[in-house]
Amino acid sequence: MNSCSRHPNRPATQYCQKNDRYLCDECLRCPNPMLYCIHRVACVIWYLERERRREWQAAGTGEGGRV
């Protein structure tokens, strides 16, 4: 089993094809969200990040108190 590239003592849960990197749960986010990624359409990391952002928005985080 592969370990996280930032945390060698943790098992990696996902693999980033763009950066050729293994990531653990904590590192599970796209390192360069603004950069075009050819693997993005099938990227689990990007998918999870998008889901997470949707949750943030649904929770109203960062909403400027609009009436």
Ligand SMILES: [Zn+2]
């Ligand atoms: Zn990690």
